[in-house]
Amino acid sequence: MMMELPRRMVRRLSTRLLNICIYSYCKAHRLEKAEAVIIDGIRLGVLPDVVTYNTLVDAYCRIVSIEAAYSVLGRMKEAGITPDVITYNSLIAGATRKCLLSRSLDLFEEMLQTGLHPDVWSYNCLMHCFFKLGKPDEANRVFRDVILSDLSPCPTTFNIMINGLCKNGYIVNALSFFRNLQRYGFVPQIVTYNTVINGLCKARRLGAARRILKELGESGHEPNAITYTTVMKCCFRAKRFEQGLEMLGEMKSKGYTFDGFAYCTVIGALIKMGRTKEATDYMEEMVRNGIKLDIVSYNTLLNLYCKEGKLEAAYKLLDEIERGGLECDIYTHTIMIDGLCKAGKIEGALRHLEYMNAMHCDSNLVAFNCVVDGLCKAGLIDQAMKMFKSTEKKDSFAYTSLVHNLCRTRKFHCASKLLLSCLRNGMKILKSTQRAVLDGLRYSGFTGESKKLRSKIRMAQLIRY
């Protein structure tokens, strides 16, 4: 609980205390309070220093935007304080977090040109950036440089390596790296365990994940809220909803604090289960607990409205998000597009898709698939096919929608052709959809074709190893 500091106390604050105070306000996302404390401090003769500004730069990166952080940087320079390595590290980390990766690299370069010596955190940020860019080799090179240089890696360096390897699909390498570290005497932190568990879950290696979870328990660490959120999410992803809800119960009964991540995980799962009433309850609880909604929690709420068919409320929420100064992302628009499709409002969905493409130059495959499916369900298969053919990027979702709906309208030959082209492009298709085509062909008298298709499907399975 933050308390308002009485004036006479502020008067006595040294800059160090000022910084602690500002740090607390920043952590609580109370930037206006942090700013007010600085102003009060200056008035009382307590001057902000480089740490003060670094704390602010980091907070603005996280809570507002990189641009806002740059303006703090400007104020910092005006106050006669020179940015140091930590200032740059915060900016680089902030840019990386927001996926402004070329900006991160530029900042790193700029830091070198300013004559500042990067520290191990700078290299941590750089590695993180390379991993996010999908360049694990570059990240590896940085890591090698760090461990062979005068700098010593810190636990975060290892954690970034493990996470980066996992995110780039190298889960096996990540795991053996983790084991190598242990052999070398590195004691994994709770963050390390959480990272490995998450990587294994995402790679659907649930057994291995469970083993690491057990090791975590034996290591003397207590699982924290993030561990629970990770494992819960893992259950939900594997469609083990009851098991996930059990974890939720355990997390609650053990008194762990729920943050936005935990709430969104649970709410998202409840929505998927169709239990929107409970999802709404948790949503209200989240707000009641004073958790400030960010774009992800807004997306979750938007999804809740859409799944309940409350499109008016959804539109109103979009407005509220933007008026609050948050930027809608591809999730926001995709959820909206799907909601419109599911409500049968194809026109609106198409309009929104166009709007989205205009906003973020890159079109989004998921939104596209929603529209293809929506067109199919609205009986506009020809239009769906036209759209499908006119685009280059496609995945199995759109194929599945089309094939399935072609079957529904008894166009089995067309469906069969499309199914084959899906397989030829190296994608798999739902078993139930395959069945629909095979059965459809057979029942409408094309037994031979059905058999031929089935053998092709089997052939395609040969190359799945």
Next chain:
DNA sequence: CTAGGGTTAG
């Protein structure tokens, strides 16, 4: 002060 977990489609 920086690293880990959350939101979308068949």
